[in-house]
Amino acid sequence: MEINIAFLFNIVLGVVTAYISWSLKELYNSIKRDREEITEKINKTDQNVKEISKDFEGHRNNMPxxxxxxxxxxxxxxxxxxxxxxxxxxxxMKLDKVRDEIGEINKKVSGLLTVMERGMKNS
Structure with missing residues (x-):
């Protein structure tokens, strides 16, 4: 059996084409998974931002x-x-009035004591 070069070339080309097709399919699937993960993370981040915004609004409304x-x-x-x-x-002012009144009372008591002492001396 003779192996024809064209036949061998077709086999090698078929294997290379299959490998390239498989590699491109894996690359496409990887990109698709990454895109889905990124989309999920973006959605989760958007949800977190909305929750934070809602909390911030609540705090801002309660601040006053x-x-x-x-x-x-x-x-x-x-x-x-x-x-x-x-x-x-x-x-x-009230303390000043009380002080003045106590001073007046003190003068009157001193005057009475003086009168009483004179009265006792005279008796």
């Missing part, structure tokens, strides 16, 4: 209830200081 702006805080602190100083001034 939990936190106060620095300017508002400073305004309220200054108002409280003014109220405190006004009340302290009222207490100071």
């Amino acid at each position: 209830e939990k936190y106060v702006l620095k300017t508002e805080f400073n305004y309220e602190i200054n108002r409280m200081k003014e109220d405190f100083n006004r009340e302290v001034n009222k207490l100071d």
Whole structure:
């Protein structure tokens, strides 16, 4: 049996073509799997972004209830200081009146004691 060169060439060409076809099919399947994985990860990432956005919206909507702006805080602190100083001034004025009244009582008691001492000396 004689092997014809054309026959041998056809066999080699068939094997090479089969190998190239198989390689291209495997490459296509690999690309398809990678594309599906990437699509799944993108969808999962989109879902995570939506959840984070929803959480952020919730926090942003609740911030005015939990936190106060620095300017508002400073305004309220200054108002409280003014109220405190006004009340302290009222207490100071009352204490001054009490001190003055105690001074008057002290003078009257001293005057009475002096009168009583003179009265005892005279008796």
